[in-house]
Amino acid sequence: MKGKVRRKILHRIFIAICLFIALAPIYWMLNTSLKSEAEIYLKVPTMWPKAPTLEAYRYLLTETNFLNGIKNSLIVAGFVSLFSIFVAYPAAYVLARMTFKGKRFFSKTVLFTYLLPTSVLYIPLYIFVAKLGLTNTIWGIMLIYPTFTLPYVAWILIPHIASISTALEEAAYIDGCSKFQTMYRIIFPLALPGIISTTIFAFAMCWGEYLYALVNLVSKEVQTFPLILSGLIFGDMPPWNQLMAGAILASVPILVIYLLASSSLVGGATAGGVKE
Amino acid sequence: MSRKTRQMAALFTAAATLAATAGTSWGAALETTEAAKTASGDKEVTVWVEKVFSDDANALMEERLKAYGEEKGVTVNYEMVAASDFITMLNAAIEAGTNVPDVVSMDTTKVLNYYPNIPAMDVSELVNEINTERPYFEASYEGTKIGGVHYYVPYYSSSCMMFVRKDKLEEKGLELPTTWDEVFEVAQAVSNPDEDFYGLGMGCGEIDDDDENTLRQMTWNEGGYLLDAEGTITCDSEAVVNSVNKYAELYKAGAIPADATTWDAGGNNGSYLAERTAIVFNAPTLYNALQADEYKELFENTVVLAPPAGSDNSVFMNFNRGFSIMNTCEDVETASDVIKYLCDKEWYDSYLETIAPVFAPLFQDSMENPTWTEDAVNSEVLKYVQNASGYYGYPVETIEGRAVAAKHYFTMPMDKAFNQVATEVTSAESALENMKYDLEDFMDQIG
Numbered sequence: 129m130k131g132k133v134r135r136k137i138l139h140r141i142f143i144a145i146c147l148f149i150a151l152a153p154i155y156w157m158l159n160t161s162l163k164s165e166a167e168i169y170l171k172v173p174t175m176w177p178k179a180p181t182l183e184a185y186r187y188l189l190t191e192t193n194f195l196n197g198i199k200n201s202l203i204v205a206g207f208v209s210l211f212s213i214f215v216a217y218p219a220a221y222v223l224a225r226m227t228f229k230g231k232r233f234f235s236k237t238v239l240f241t242y243l244l245p246t247s248v249l250y251i252p253l254y255i256f257v258a259k260l261g262l263t264n265t266i267w268g269i270m271l272i273y274p275t276f277t278l279p280y281v282a283w284i285l286i287p288h289i290a291s292i293s294t295a296l297e298e299a300a301y302i303d304g305c306s307k308f309q310t311m312y313r314i315i316f317p318l319a320l321p322g323i324i325s326t327t328i329f330a331f332a333m334c335w336g337e338y339l340y341a342l343v344n345l346v347s348k349e350v351q352t353f354p355l356i357l358s359g360l361i362f363g364d365m366p367p368w369n370q371l372m373a374g375a376i377l378a379s380v381p382i383l384v385i386y387l388l389a390s391s392s393l394v395g396g397a398t399a400g401g402v403k404e
Numbered sequence: 405m406s407r408k409t410r411q412m413a414a415l416f417t418a419a420a421t422l423a424a425t426a427g428t429s430w431g432a433a434l435e436t437t438e439a440a441k442t443a444s445g446d447k448e449v450t451v452w453v454e455k456v457f458s459d460d461a462n463a464l465m466e467e468r469l470k471a472y473g474e475e476k477g478v479t480v481n482y483e484m485v486a487a488s489d490f491i492t493m494l495n496a497a498i499e500a501g502t503n504v505p506d507v508v509s510m511d512t513t514k515v516l517n518y519y520p521n522i523p524a525m526d527v528s529e530l531v532n533e534i535n536t537e538r539p540y541f542e543a544s545y546e547g548t549k550i551g552g553v554h555y556y557v558p559y560y561s562s563s564c565m566m567f568v569r570k571d572k573l574e575e576k577g578l579e580l581p582t583t584w585d586e587v588f589e590v591a592q593a594v595s596n597p598d599e600d601f602y603g604l605g606m607g608c609g610e611i612d613d614d615d616e617n618t619l620r621q622m623t624w625n626e627g628g629y630l631l632d633a634e635g636t637i638t639c640d641s642e643a644v645v646n647s648v649n650k651y652a653e654l655y656k657a658g659a660i661p662a663d664a665t666t667w668d669a670g671g672n673n674g675s676y677l678a679e680r681t682a683i684v685f686n687a688p689t690l691y692n693a694l695q696a697d698e699y700k701e702l703f704e705n706t707v708v709l710a711p712p713a714g715s716d717n718s719v720f721m722n723f724n725r726g727f728s729i730m731n732t733c734e735d736v737e738t739a740s741d742v743i744k745y746l747c748d749k750e751w752y753d754s755y756l757e758t759i760a761p762v763f764a765p766l767f768q769d770s771m772e773n774p775t776w777t778e779d780a781v782n783s784e785v786l787k788y789v790q791n792a793s794g795y796y797g798y799p800v801e802t803i804e805g806r807a808v809a810a811k812h813y814f815t816m817p818m819d820k821a822f823n824q825v826a827t828e829v830t831s832a833e834s835a836l837e838n839m840k841y842d843l844e845d846f847m848d849q850i851g
Contacts, residue, residue, distance in 0.1 A: 167698075169674055171679060191459070250496065258502040342492055343496035346493065348484075355489070358489055361488050362457040362486075363687060365689045
């Protein structure tokens with residue numbers, strides 16, 4: 129009994145340590161965003177603001193293009209993540225479920241495409257977008273971002289779909305479903321928790337993307353929020369409170385989407401569906 | 405609500421959020437943006453200006469470019485680009501060979517980094533024309549030539565001033581230092597590591613470009629150079645070894661903060677604002693920061709001076725910046741005209757007034773301008789600019805040597821060597837021997 133209690137206490141302590149490690153940087157962002165510049169540069173950093181001020185938020189929201197940047201980021205990240213799921217789900221389904229010549233090759237290609245570093249691709253993709261006359265428009269980066277979200281989404285969904293019992297599909301065929309219907313009416317709902325979490329990750333990848341946006345979006349009217357934040361830095365005196373306020377505000381949409389979707393991120397939907 | 409309905413609702417929440425947030429302005433964001441464009445005309449020019457710290461100054465520059473378009477009937481596509489993003493964006497455009505702007509902000513180090521494929525035109529004729537109308541300081545006119553040619557029109561210059569806590573010196577009855585030896589003496593005298601106070605806020609972190617410049621300048625002033633005039637490597641000379649050892653000695657003696665070896669460019673000004681250091685070397689951005697109400701007392705206890713002289717010379721680093729016309733520009737006449745328009749005396753002087761003292765003018769008649777003569781700090785900054793003749797690789801004269809030095813600079817070699825010796829990783833001789841190999845590698849690359 130004593131041992132059980134001790135184990136429980138140790139578990140709690142471990143969870144508290146993990147939580148502290150995960151949340152401390154976020155707390156520090158919030159803390160810094162509410163400080164004046166003078167307080168940020170104090171000899172001994174203050175654990176909470178001595179005189180909390182929303183000045184950094186006011187500046188960001190009223191004196192810069194930050195809100196417009198957030199809007200542009202939402203459009204790009206929202207469109208690209210949904211588009212990626214739309215395209216990558218059937219691809220992942222095919223690679224997970226079907227047997228055909230070259231399946232291994234296609235499967236590996238998806239992984240290798242995902243592993244290509246941004247620094248190698250940004251010039252060729254910039255040229256591609258320029259030839260289409262889409263530089264300095266968010267259409268341009270909507271075209272570029274799927275180059276990293278599509279392979280990512282497909283790669284994550286392949287094992288997820290593969291983990292769903294084939295017996296359910298076989299039952300669907302017996303009941304008269306076509307391949308297409310099985311894919312969308314049977315497997316899609318069962319894979320939904322994975323699809324939603326992958327969509328959120330794809331959204332987050334586009335949300336914070338910097339390099340492609342940097343070289344393609346020159347005008348402040350079309351820039352995404354990371355570029356607006358980067359534009360606040362001049363020389364060796366970064367306005368840390370404004371940068372942290374921007375980071376806090378920019379994390380809100382991701383947080384909201386995650387909270388709304390969290391009820392769907394529960395596994396076990398297929399539990400008991402098949403009698404093995 | 406059933407589980408399935410909830411799941412579907414969650415999936416489409418993102419789309420709904422987007423629609424709600426974006427509202428009616430989706431169209432505006434999706435259309436090809438040419439917002440920063442002046443009234444249309446037959447001629448067209450694209451200008452990328454590196455943003456400066458002041459929103460007012462950036463707005464003035466935008467207005468000026470807009471006025472040019474309206475006045476001359478030229479379509480001016482202008483963009484104010486963040487300094488930290490500028491080179492990446494320009495490089496992408498140059499590499500792709502498309503959407504390259506016609507006129508861009510430029511400086512000597514940027515030009516040399518492109519050597520031997522310098523993407524900017526020789527604008528010596530334009531510089532001479534401006535110089536005839538309104539003579540430049542000698543240091544700005546001659547100091548911005550690369551291989552005898554101007555690749556950019558010098559426009560303004562930053563500086564690196566010495567910020568001193570006069571109250572701390574007065575407490576000890578010390579005079580303001582004017583030489584590096586005096587700086588070191590004062591630094592040791594006012595240091596009190598037990599109370600986390602240090603005389604010299606000079607860092608050597610691996611990405612500390614501020615102090616990379618200061619360490620170079622200090623070494624030059626004491627007669628140490630990485631290259632000589634012909635381009636021969638001299639970084640292992642006795643004078644350079646002595647400078648490195650002097651820094652390490654001060655570090656070990658507690659005259660420099662222990663964390664200075666980990667600083668970035670914000671380290672020295674951060675230490676000064678936190679009242680941890682008595683002397684730092686920084687651009688006047690620190691002076692601007694000090695003017696906030698919270699630093700009233702520190703501001704009153706601060707004096708801003710020209711950097712100290714050494715036992716050999718008092719060469720200051722030149723931080724001139726200006727405008728280049730890119731090789732791909734199809735209408736050089738209009739591009740030149742835009743630059744001349746930005747050099748109009750009346751407008752130029754009012755513009756520089758808004759960014760004083762971080763950037764200073766480069767023209768001789770500024771010495772009669774009350775903005776630059778009556779304010780003590782502005783006047784010191786102008787004197788700095790007037791005498792700033794140093795550059796990466798100084799005193800090397802060959803363009804190949806300067807290109808080697810410019811590329812080598814981005815590896816922060818002085819920071820690296822001073823750091824290794826201060827932290828006792830290696831000896832000065834060994835650290836500088838390694839620097840020599842690095843320089844040889846860059847020489848091999850340049851050919």
